[in-house]
Amino acid sequence: MTATPETPSTQRPPRVVVLDHGSGNVRSVVRALEAAGAEVLLTADREAALAADGLVVPGVGAFAATVQQILDVGGDRIIERRLSGGLPVLGICVGLQVMFESGTEHGEEAKGLGQWPGEVTRLEADVVPHMGWNTVDAPAESTLFSGIEDERFYFVHSYAARRWEMEQIGPLSAPKVTWAEHDGDRFIAAVENGALTATQFHPEKSGDAGARLLTNWLDSLPRRDLPRRADAGDGGSEGASGTSEGPVA
Template identity: 35%
Template sequence: MLIVIDYDAGNTANVLRALDKIGVQAQLSADPQKILSASGLILPGVGAYPTAMAELEKRGLVTAIKEAVANGIPLLGICLGMQVLTESGLEHQETKGLGFIPGVCRQIPASKDKPVPHMGWNDLKVKQESALTEGLEGQSVYFVHSYYTDVPADYIDVTADYSIEVPAMIHKDNVYGAQFHPEKSGDIGLGIIKKFVQLCGK
């Protein structure tokens, strides 16, 4: 069973709807045992890095997620869910993240023609191939965020140009992240979710 991790992070209903649209049965859960026995995990998220980490800790999910990943269960973080895959975040205060991917989550530098938050459709540039990147070169997806994952190039699969080269998709081993919202990005986004489901052996 694919588990969408429940920690009051905002976009869970849309993620479940997208999974249903591609014919995948998934469950919203904050049960550590279900997380540990899942075929794959999706960590959605809308909001602030410190709040997200505090809620994951409060629900006892940090340990469960780390154990699941160590056991080889694929994990996909979406938007804020991707940001907390890093070692730390600088939103409001420095906060320790899940630490799956080396790096820090920083604020996007704003400019007159590139206001923050970065909101809307942006084209993708594939930097290196991963299990989720096929067919993404030049495709447009939907972003809503004010922070970006400052991670080494080795872990950046896809970028988008918005005052800086924004990491749009990152991954390390069985951990994947999408900064944009695949669940709001039409057929292209649904295709990414489908590829992740295939990765989970479903």
Template identity: 40%
Template structure:
């Protein structure tokens, strides 16, 4: 079973329908035991970083997600959910994140349109099980903030929007996609399917 974590700020319907179309059993849940027993977990997100972290802390889901990641089972953050995986964000002040990956969430700066909204091409930076059977293609982004990584090795794919923008990250069993795979056509669904296939054979966290 795939746990789609419900903390009141996720695009739960579109993500759950995509998982269903791919043939995986899932549950939209805030129950800590159900999440910990899941074979894989998805942390979706729409809205402001600080509000999301407040909800995760108030519900106790912050510690649940940290424990889940430590278990070695696959965890995927989508859009805001990916940003929450990192150390902190400057969105509407400084806010601490889940700190599962080192990096900062910062606002786009420059004389160009923000939010970054629309279809942009992925550039793969290293091999990953997420890319099995895939070639680089276009996916759908909607965001005003982006992740500045501290470790280059965590970057799986980027896109170009007036400079390099972090698009997919991964370290051990923790993954993130800044775009919406469930709204990104065939390539997005294949990326999601490749992630879900990892949940059938959980990875081990390196010491």
């Protein structure tokens, strides 16, 4: 009898690791992913994070502090290893911001994870933080916003990336950048760049639209049957999970 390929309805649920680096919004992210149909593990364990179908990097609070938390649990190496193998990563809020080269807060510049060129800076608006529901301007070919292009999403932040500086390289697909505007200041609301996807807003707090966005991301994950082996001498560590919301990002 010839086997037939799995359809999305018959595939096993996607297995997702939420990187536990001390971010305060992890529990709501875990619950939202579970509600969207994923099997979710909250951990900083390297082998688990590398073996998962998808890795989620949440973040609230200050840019520099979040980068340090990620470094403390070896999250930078986990993210780099996954992306070098084309394995999906989703950043949320400050989890988007730290993917850029640097962030400047209160006049001090901190180094980011450097997956994208550019800087995260304070919003140039009369009312800061940008807090509440807002529409986004997504590209027509977006997978992340399929079916929810005209919906509103929940933002809580004072800083953002306000320019996209990555140029298309050779035949590689150009990143899909989604924009939003607050009080006349235009900023990056989401990026779809190969295996690396990120949102400035909080999908876990964005009601039905956020749930659909997470479902879109989960549906895009390839199912992985074989665990990846960790490199010798580069073990992970367990992070402490946070339970309270941090300061506005």
